[in-house]
Amino acid sequence: MSVTAALGFRASGVAAGLKSTGAPDVALVVNDGPVSSAAAVFTSNRCKANPVLWSEKAITTGSARAVVLNSGGANCYTGAAGFQIVHETAELAGELLGVGPIDVQVCSTGLIGLLNDKDDLLGGVREAASALSADGGAAASTAIMTTDTVSKQAVRTFEGVTIGGMAKGAGMLAPALATMLVVITTDADLSAADLDAALRTATARSFDRLDSDGCQSTNDTVLLMASGSAEVTPDLAEFTAQLTELCRDLALQLLADAEGADHEIAIETVNAATEEDALAVGRSVARSNLFKCAIFGKDPNWGRILASVGTTDAAFDPADLDVALNGVWVCRNSGPAEDPAGIDLEQRAVSVTIDLKAGKEAATIWTNDLTQAYVHENSAYSS
Amino acid sequence: MSVTAALGFRASGVAAGLKSTGAPDVALVVNDGPVSSAAAVFTSNRCKANPVLWSEKAITTGSARAVVLNSGGANCYTGAAGFQIVHETAELAGELLGVGPIDVQVCSTGLIGLLNDKDDLLGGVREAASALSADGGAAASTAIMTTDTVSKQAVRTFEGVTIGGMAKGAGMLAPALATMLVVITTDADLSAADLDAALRTATARSFDRLDSDGCQSTNDTVLLMASGSAEVTPDLAEFTAQLTELCRDLALQLLADAEGADHEIAIETVNAATEEDALAVGRSVARSNLFKCAIFGKDPNWGRILASVGTTDAAFDPADLDVALNGVWVCRNSGPAEDPAGIDLEQRAVSVTIDLKAGKEAATIWTNDLTQAYVHENSAYSS
Structure with a gap:
C-alpha cells in the first residue's frame, strides 16, 4: 500500500x-x-x-x-x-x-x-x-x-x-x-x-x-x-x-538492500559530550574502508575502529576508550580486553559500541561492510 | 644506499x-x-x-x-x-x-x-x-x-x-x-x-x-x-x-606499490580561490569510493567527480565546473562536453583535472583506485 x-x-x-x-x-x-x-x-x-x-x-x-x-x-x-x-x-x-x-x-x-x-x-x-x-x-x-x-x-x-x-x-x-x-x-x-x-x-x-x-x-x-x-x-x-x-x-x-553488502553494521557511540560528537565518531568509523573490509572478512579488528575514532575532534581521552563488538568488550582503556575469538561475525547484523567516557549523549550511525561485490557492482556497469 | x-x-x-x-x-x-x-x-x-x-x-x-x-x-x-x-x-x-x-x-x-x-x-x-x-x-x-x-x-x-x-x-x-x-x-x-x-x-x-x-x-x-x-x-x-x-x-x-591498486591517480584542482580549497576538492574526490571503483572499471564516469566536488565548501559555482580525464575535457560548465569514449584507462597512470574557475591556486592529490584486490587484501588477513 x-x-x-x-x-x-x-x-x-x-x-x-x-x-x-x-x-x-x-x-x-x-x-x-x-x-x-x-x-x-x-x-x-x-x-x-x-x-x-x-x-x-x-x-x-x-x-x-x-x-x-x-x-x-x-x-x-x-x-x-x-x-x-x-x-x-x-x-x-x-x-x-x-x-x-x-x-x-x-x-x-x-x-x-x-x-x-x-x-x-x-x-x-x-x-x-x-x-x-x-x-x-x-x-x-x-x-x-x-x-x-x-x-x-x-x-x-x-x-x-x-x-x-x-x-x-x-x-x-x-x-x-x-x-x-x-x-x-x-x-x-x-x-x-x-x-x-x-x-x-x-x-x-x-x-x-x-x-x-x-x-x-x-x-x-x-x-x-x-x-x-x-x-x-x-x-x-x-x-x-x-x-x-x-x-x-x-x-x-x-x-x-545496499549493493553488494554482506553486513548491516550499527555503530553506537555512548557517553559522548555532545550528540554531534557521537555522530562524528560513528560517521568516521562508518567511512573507514579498512574497518569495513575487516567486517566483510569477519575479522574482529577493533584497532581499526580506534584508529578512526582518533581522526575526529570529539571530546575523549585517547588512552581511555572502550570498544565492544557484538557486545563483547574487546577493548578497554584503549588496550586489548576480552578475547575477540568468540565473536560471531557470520550473521548480517553487527553492532559496534564505542564508549567515549566524556559525557551522557549517544547516537547510532548505520553502515555496511565493504565487499568485493560492492567494488564489482560499482565498477562493472557501463555509463 | x-x-x-x-x-x-x-x-x-x-x-x-x-x-x-x-x-x-x-x-x-x-x-x-x-x-x-x-x-x-x-x-x-x-x-x-x-x-x-x-x-x-x-x-x-x-x-x-x-x-x-x-x-x-x-x-x-x-x-x-x-x-x-x-x-x-x-x-x-x-x-x-x-x-x-x-x-x-x-x-x-x-x-x-x-x-x-x-x-x-x-x-x-x-x-x-x-x-x-x-x-x-x-x-x-x-x-x-x-x-x-x-x-x-x-x-x-x-x-x-x-x-x-x-x-x-x-x-x-x-x-x-x-x-x-x-x-x-x-x-x-x-x-x-x-x-x-x-x-x-x-x-x-x-x-x-x-x-x-x-x-x-x-x-x-x-x-x-x-x-x-x-x-x-x-x-x-x-x-x-x-x-x-x-x-x-x-x-x-x-x-x-599501494595494496591491490590497479591505477595511480593524480587529481589536480586548478583555478581555486585558495590552495586549501584545491586540496579539499582533491581530497574529496580521492575519498569517493564510487569514483575509485569507476577508475578500477576503466569507466570515465566524470559525474562521480562532480558529485564529490559538490560535497566541499570550496569557492566555485556548481553550474560552472570543468573536468578533464587524461586531458579530455569531458565536462564543461557542469554538463557533458567532449566524448569520453576515446579515453584510455588501461594504463596505470590516470590524471583528473578539475577547473573551479574561482581563482589562481592549484594543488594535486594522489590516490589509487578501489579494487576487489584491495578489499581482499584488507579483509582476508588474520588479526
Whole structure:
C-alpha cells in the first residue's frame, strides 16, 4: 500500500521506456486533498541534479498536489536541456491533473550526465496519469527501483491517522551515485510548517544516520505530503515520533538492500559530550574502508575502529576508550580486553559500541561492510 | 644506499623473529656525527601508537643519534606494557651505541593491538647494532617492509650535500592500517630548527598529498637526521627544494606499490580561490569510493567527480565546473562536453583535472583506485 495507505492519495507506476530492460520507470503520486500541505528535504550536495533544483524551489510554497518520479536517468549534470525537461514534466503533470506546475514535485534517479528522451518521459507521465489508482502504491514503489532488489514500503497508523511511505536506493550507495528517493503520505490535517518541522526531526534521526559508503548523492529527496482526509490533526510530537519510526523502518530497509553488502553494521557511540560528537565518531568509523573490509572478512579488528575514532575532534581521552563488538568488550582503556575469538561475525547484523567516557549523549550511525561485490557492482556497469 | 648514501651514517637490517615468515624485521640507522640535528613529523591521529608517543617527546630535544624500526607489530593500543617495550628498546639501543635513550627514535609497523615478544625485539636490537655498516641502507630498507612488494629508496646530491631516504607502506593503505615510515638522512650541517622547517614544508607538499584510501595510520613517522659530515651548510631554500623532491619521489613509490591498486591517480584542482580549497576538492574526490571503483572499471564516469566536488565548501559555482580525464575535457560548465569514449584507462597512470574557475591556486592529490584486490587484501588477513 505504502503511499496509498493514507486516505486521499492515488498512485501509479508505468513503463515508459527509460529503462532498457522495459521495467516500470515512471511513478506518479497524487494528493486529492482536501488539503495539500507538503514539506521536503533534499541532498546537501552543492552540485544538485535538475529535479532537485526545481523541487526545492517549488516546495517553498508549502504545497504539493503531486510528485512525478522516474528511474532510468538521474537528469543530473545535464545542463539547461535537463532543467527544461523537468519543467515540461511538471507542466504536463499539472495540466493532466488540473493543478499548477508549481504544485508538482519531480524526482529522478539513474545514471548521471545522461539526458533522458523527453518524449519517452512525457509519454510516461501521460500513461501514469491514466493509471492512477487508490491501490497504486505498490506499483509506484516498483517503478522507482534502480538496483534495488526489493521495493521498500512502510505504513503506520495511530489515533485515526495513517502515514505510509515508499523508498528506493540505499542511502549514498549504488551505481551512479545511489540516490535515495522517499515519498511519504499522510491523511493527517497538518500545516506545511508542522510537516516541515516533523520531517526535519525525523530525517535527522533516520536517513541522515545512514552512511553506507560515504558518497553523497546529487538527487536525494524525501517528500512528505498531507491530504487532511482523515480530518484529524494529531498531536505534533506524537506525529513526529511516528514519522521518525516510519523513516527508520524505511532507512533500515535501504541498509539491508545496499549493493553488494554482506553486513548491516550499527555503530553506537555512548557517553559522548555532545550528540554531534557521537555522530562524528560513528560517521568516521562508518567511512573507514579498512574497518569495513575487516567486517566483510569477519575479522574482529577493533584497532581499526580506534584508529578512526582518533581522526575526529570529539571530546575523549585517547588512552581511555572502550570498544565492544557484538557486545563483547574487546577493548578497554584503549588496550586489548576480552578475547575477540568468540565473536560471531557470520550473521548480517553487527553492532559496534564505542564508549567515549566524556559525557551522557549517544547516537547510532548505520553502515555496511565493504565487499568485493560492492567494488564489482560499482565498477562493472557501463555509463 | 638510501639512508647510508649520506656521509656519517651506518645502518643494518636483521631478522629477529617478529615476522612469522622469518624475514628481516628490525632496522637500525645510526648518525655518527659530528652533529646530531634531527626533526620529525608524526601522524595527526589522536589515537597514536606507543613508539609515536615516545618519539614525539624525544624529538623535542632537536637531536637524534639513532632510530630503531621494527616491522611485524605496530605496538599500537597495547597499553602501558607496550610503552614499556618502547622505552626498553631506546634504553638498550642507547647503551649499545653509547648515547642517551632520549637520542633514540623508535618506529614500529605491523598489526595493531598486538604486543610483540620483548625478548625477540631486544635481541633484534642487539643483533642490529652488531651488524651496523656504512653500506647497510638497503638491508635497513628491507627490514621495515610489511606488505610492500619492493623496498623504497631515493637519493639526491647537490652542491656537495647528499640526502638519502627509505620508506615503507603506502600512505594510509594496507592491512593493519598501513603505517608509512620514512627515514631520511643528510650529511649537510643544519640546525634542528632548519631541518624542522624544511621537513614540514617538504612533507606538506608530498606525503601529506598522498591519500590512498582515506585511512589515517596510528604510526606514521617521517624522521630527518643530519650528520654534518659533508661540512657544508647549504642554502636552506635549496635544501628544502631538494628534500621536497626526494619526499615526492618516495611518496610516488608508495603510491605505485599501494595494496591491490590497479591505477595511480593524480587529481589536480586548478583555478581555486585558495590552495586549501584545491586540496579539499582533491581530497574529496580521492575519498569517493564510487569514483575509485569507476577508475578500477576503466569507466570515465566524470559525474562521480562532480558529485564529490559538490560535497566541499570550496569557492566555485556548481553550474560552472570543468573536468578533464587524461586531458579530455569531458565536462564543461557542469554538463557533458567532449566524448569520453576515446579515453584510455588501461594504463596505470590516470590524471583528473578539475577547473573551479574561482581563482589562481592549484594543488594535486594522489590516490589509487578501489579494487576487489584491495578489499581482499584488507579483509582476508588474520588479526
